[in-house]
Amino acid sequence: SQQGEEDPQALSIQEGENATMNCSYKTSINNLQWYRQNSGRGLVHLILIRSNEREKHSGRLRVTLDTSKKSSSLLITASRAADTASYFCATDPLRAGNNRKLIWGLGTSLAVNP
Amino acid sequence: EAGVTQFPSHSVIEKGQTVTLRCDPISGHDNLYWYRRVMGKEIKFLLHFVKESKQDESGMPNNRFLAERTGGTYSTLKVQPAELEDSGVYFCASSSGLRPTQYFGPGTRLLVL
Numbered sequence: 302s303q304q305g306e307e308d309p310q311a312l313s314i315q316e317g318e319n320a321t322m323n324c325s326y327k328t329s330i331n332n333l334q335w336y337r338q339n340s341g342r343g344l345v346h347l348i349l350i351r352s353n354e355r356e357k358h359s360g361r362l363r364v365t366l367d368t369s370k371k372s373s374s375l376l377i378t379a380s381r382a383a384d385t386a387s388y389f390c391a392t393d394p395l396r397a398g399n400n401r402k403l404i405w406g407l408g409t410s411l412a413v414n415p
Numbered sequence: 416e417a418g419v420t421q422f423p424s425h426s427v428i429e430k431g432q433t434v435t436l437r438c439d440p441i442s443g444h445d446n447l448y449w450y451r452r453v454m455g456k457e458i459k460f461l462l463h464f465v466k467e468s469k470q471d472e473s474g475m476p477n478n479r480f481l482a483e484r485t486g487g488t489y490s491t492l493k494v495q496p497a498e499l500e501d502s503g504v505y506f507c508a509s510s511s512g513l514r515p516t517q518y519f520g521p522g523t524r525l526l527v528l
Contacts, residue, residue: 331515332515334515334516334517336519342521343419343506343519343520343521343522344458344506344508344519344522345519346516346517346518346519349515349516389458391458393515401446401448401463401470401471401510401515401517402448402460402463402471402473402474403448403450403458403460403517404460405450405457405458405459406457407456407457408457
């Protein structure tokens with residue numbers, strides 16, 4: 302079963318509005334990462350938040366992490382048409398050794414209309 | 416600094432044929448990962464190399480898949496013989512040492528007919 306589950310599956314907003322995407326996961330983690338994928342392109346790393354962090358900012362991105370609820374949110378402020386993409390959360394589960402596989406959700410498809 | 420590159424970008428083959436995908440990680444990155452996304456499903460981990468050694472291959476679907484990283488630089492993923500359910504996008508990623516951020520390539524889109 303998948304570790305991360307994003308919510309909503311699809312989101313359509315107007316340029317300038319804020320977009321919020323949520324991610325839930327199941328097991329204890331080292332960190333949680335958000336990635337973006339433009340249509341037909343590769344995955345671009347956006348931001349990483351460690352398990353001992355509660356909030357992180359990067360430009361127009363704000364990520365929160367609630368380990369008690371096993372959930373995270375990604376907020377994109379003042380959205381632009383270029384933000385149109387699929388957004389994925391990926392968790393790095395807590396485990397022994399140097400095993401570093403990421404566990405992914407299905408992603409949220411964001412459409413920003415001009 | 417060049418990013419992770421993958422070749423080919425697309426591959427269309429017939430069931431039963433063999434396909435070899437290549438990944439060139441970011442120079443100096445010891446860690447190399449393969450992931451796959453089948454249409455409509457989540458991205459799934461296949462395996463993780465540290466230099467030339469397989470650290471974790473728990474995600475490899477079956478013995479039709481063979482990954483190598485001779486010399487600890489580029490990696491290949493061979494599917495032989497390919498089946499219809501192998502269709503999907505194969506991503507490669509790399510990371511440096513113990514740093515957690517993985518950098519992804521553009522993916523290889525494989526279609527098995």
